[in-house]
Amino acid sequence: MTQRDVVFPAGRQALYERNRYSPAVRANGLLFVSGQVGSREDGSPEPELEAQVRRAFANLNAVLEAAGCTFEDVIDVTVFVVDPEAHFETIWRIVPEFWGEAPYPTLTGVGVTWLYGFQFEIKVTARLPVAAD
16 A cells, blocks of 8 residues: 555644544645644634634645645535534635635535534645646
């Protein structure tokens, strides 16, 4: 088996190791980012939904940055929302702060009943920057 090319954002490696997953893996010109939630440095959730969503995007951006990417490189997004009927409008008011301009990435939204104490999670696939020759 080949070794995975894992990307760790600064300062959070212990959290990922404790939970036994990689924040992102590079493969075939793409970056596959694990779902990011609104967790503080110690892994606890931000208590308020808007702060959770902003922190999830901040955590996502830290992973993207560690791989040399930005949200502009994102091509596919999956969001998981607890009680989407109650939370969707709040979340979607915040998304434009991070989403950028059209054309937008593809999107799949999934309503779930539980996210380990969180209300929102975002998972993406991004294209890696092409190295200059």
